[in-house]
Amino acid sequence: MRTQVGIIGAGPAGLFLAHLLHRAGIAAVNLEARSRADVEGTVRAGVLEHWVTALMHELGLGERMAREGHFHDGISLQWDRRRHHVDIGALTDGKRVTVYPQHEVLKDLIVKRLGDGGEIVFGVGGTTIHGVDTGQPSLSFRRDRDGNQEVLHCDYVVGADGFHGPGRQAIPPSLRTEYQKVYPFGWLGILTKAPLSWHELIYANQDEGFALLSTRSPDMQRMYVQCDPADDIANWSDARIWHALHARLETGDGWRLQEGEILQKGIIPLRSFVCEPMQHGRLFIAGDAAHIVPPTGAKGLNLAVADVLVLSRALEAKYRRNDQAALDRYSETCLRRVWKGERFSWYMTTMLHRNEAETDFERRIHFADLDLVRTSRAAAMSLAENYVGLPFD
Ligand code: RFL
Ligand code: PHB
Secondary structure: OEOOEEEEOOOHHHHHHHHHHHHOOOOEEEEOOOOHHHHHHOOOOOEEOHHHHHHHHHOOOOHHHHHHOEEEOOEEEEEOOEEEEEOHHHHOOOOOEEEOOHHHHHHHHHHHHHHOOOEEEOOOEEEEEEOOOOOOOEEEEEOOOOOOEEEEEOOEEEEOOOOOOOOHHHOOHHHOEEEEEEEEEEEEEEEEEOOOOOOOOEEEEEOOEEEEEEEEEOOEEEEEEEEOOOOOHHHOOHHHHHHHHHHHHOOOOOOOOOOOEEEEEEEEEEEEEEEEOOEEOOEEEOHHHOEEOOHHHOOHHHHHHHHHHHHHHHHHHHHHHOOOHHHHOHHHHHHHHHHHHHHHHHHHHHHHOOOOOOOHHHHHHHHHHHHHHHHOHHHHHHHHHHHHOOOOO
16 A cells, blocks of 8 residues: 555544645545544544634534534633633634534544545554655554554654554654653543533632533533542442532532433543654654643644644645755644643643642632633633634744
């Protein structure tokens, strides 16, 4: 097999890249370890920055999102049993975010990619990267568990293979630096068949800890509570989860959280991680393969799409005009945005969680940060601008 760009992974980074390259007339193949049903069924992110929504439309992927997505021009921050509305629209010249689940984005990306004649090989095993420091890189893989080894020859390899994929590992350890922060708390997330309780997302920091109220559809809600990342989900009965959510989300004015049947629950750890550089020879890594953020800033998927937008433009300059400059600067260009995403996600995470390892002094500082957003237009504007998506450099 031969293509121009061999992509490992069919998550948001890998699939957006395939579409962007297709638009630029560049051929690509995605190799994906999981089945199509798995990729389309995993519940993860929910919030798209304003420019990602616009990009979906540009790529002809926006129709279902326009119908089924939810458009939010504000968020609520809550502490001290009081809720404060951050008017993102007014603070950012009318910009807003879209609440449209990642797996729905992926369904749209996959159906259109296949419709455009693109190739996604699902369920591959043993993906191995070869020769990225030569002129002829390739990927070897098995089409199914017992299949023969096949080789995909290409000009460039992209590791869009998430945090645990082989992409980052193919940058020699002596040539990369990894920066990491692991938080002492995790998120317990639920999907519940319940009516909408509030018209926008609520990020709450109450004495009991953090909680987030999000949504999926008018009768399906997504909620998270801070928990011990090492805790066993079996320790969390439905009653205990509702108790924690009520305690953290309710205000002093009689507002009540609406309960429903819990359809799915799970615990995720929270970490910040960056790998520098994001390229080596003819290998480029993008998305979670190169960086992880805690989900409190809703930035992970958006940073993944930003990376591949930069990469697609650089590859286009190379193929069209034999101009290598943007490709050489790929890592540097991406990392400037990545570190701002890391900063914002860290800021939202530390400000909104209860951290037993912190001193009372630090805890007071976090409440001062929250009150600053309430009382200072400059502070609110900074939060709003980061939340809807920073402008591109
Ligand atoms: P993905 O989605 O992990 O996709 C990588 C794909 O590569 C495949 N793969 C391989 N394929 C072939 N061969 C191999 N050897 C392979 N190894 C791996 C994997 O099977 C997979 O399909 O990475 P990508 O594309 O970089 O996308 C990143 C996003 O998925 C991630 O950042 C977000 O989900 C993070 N995130 C959020 N991001 C947002 O922008 N807004 C949010 O509101 C938001 N909320 C969240 C989140 C992540 C969460 N979890 C579960 C960590 C909420 C949660 C709870
Ligand atoms: C979600 O709806 O899953 C969601 C929303 C906002 C976040 C994280 C996750 O910051």
